[in-house]
Amino acid sequence: xxxxxxxxxxxxxxxxxxxxxxxxxxxxxxxxxxxxxxxxxxxxxxxxxxxxxxxxxxxxxxxxxxxxxxxxxxxxxxxxxxxxxxxxxxxxxxxxxxxxxxxxxxxxxxxxxxxxxxxxxxxxxxxxxx
Amino acid sequence: xxxxxxxxxxxxxxxxxxxxxxxxxxxxxxxxxxxxxxxxxxxxxxxxxxxxxxxxxxxxxxxxxxxxxxxxxxxxxxxxxxxxxxxxxxxxxxxxxxxxxxxxxxxxxxxxxxxxxxx
Numbered sequence: 001x002x003x004x005x006x007x008x009x010x011x012x013x014x015x016x017x018x019x020x021x022x023x024x025x026x027x028x029x030x031x032x033x034x035x036x037x038x039x040x041x042x043x044x045x046x047x048x049x050x051x052x053x054x055x056x057x058x059x060x061x062x063x064x065x066x067x068x069x070x071x072x073x074x075x076x077x078x079x080x081x082x083x084x085x086x087x088x089x090x091x092x093x094x095x096x097x098x099x100x101x102x103x104x105x106x107x108x109x110x111x112x113x114x115x116x117x118x119x120x121x122x123x124x125x126x127x128x129x130x
Numbered sequence: 131x132x133x134x135x136x137x138x139x140x141x142x143x144x145x146x147x148x149x150x151x152x153x154x155x156x157x158x159x160x161x162x163x164x165x166x167x168x169x170x171x172x173x174x175x176x177x178x179x180x181x182x183x184x185x186x187x188x189x190x191x192x193x194x195x196x197x198x199x200x201x202x203x204x205x206x207x208x209x210x211x212x213x214x215x216x217x218x219x220x221x222x223x224x225x226x227x228x229x230x231x232x233x234x235x236x237x238x239x240x241x242x243x244x245x246x247x248x249x
Contacts, residue, residue: 111158
């Protein structure tokens with residue numbers, strides 16, 4: 001089955017961890033992930049500046065590794081990301097901000113990417129918020 | 131055939147970005163002419179309240195975005211009748227064309243869509 005995974009909650013919200021475990025289980029079960037899309041507070045999971053205490057799971061790093069290891073199409077909503085201070089180098093330059101912090105593997109793009117992925121998948125599975 | 135999506139918006143317009151960001155999903159899908167509907171449920175029905183003064187909260191008027199829905203092919207806003215009634219909103223004084231959905235029909239309505247996003 002083809003899944004699109006949308007994540008809405010903050011990096012340490014339970015749904016963000018569940019989304020990662022779901023994504024891992026989907027691949028392990030032989031399914032395909034069309035795209036992972038971060039929206040709302042979840043955009044902060046794509047910040048390269050998250051720092052977790054040593055004895056806690058580094059959710060940003062865990063997602064980043066999953067995306068890299070499995071060559072996941074990983075998109076962060078650009079409007080939601082700008083509002084919450086997650087910028088790539090292009091946006092940091094455009095808005096004259098001192099730093100870019102989008103972690104490697106993630107791409108900023110529009111909500112159209114969520115809709116496009118929803119058209120290509122069998123199931124859109126959402127994690128976080130309501 | 132295009133896959134349909136229902137966006138369920140459950141938050142009041144001034145409780146943060148949830149209502150705006152739910153509406154943005156609907157507008158973005160409408161721009162691609164996808165089969166898409168918006169359902170206001172629970173506190174989401176407050177988005178229909180007339181006479182809001184967002185400037186007093188240093189916010190932009192979200193109802194202007196709601197009014198733009200028909201331009202994006204979303205002609206009616208679906209609204210859960212019980213949510214309206216429970217919050218004392220007068221059905222006749224809402225500023226938007228709406229289609230009321232009875233509590234007993236909500237499940238069937240939601241099940242009609244291929245995808246559901248709830249914010």
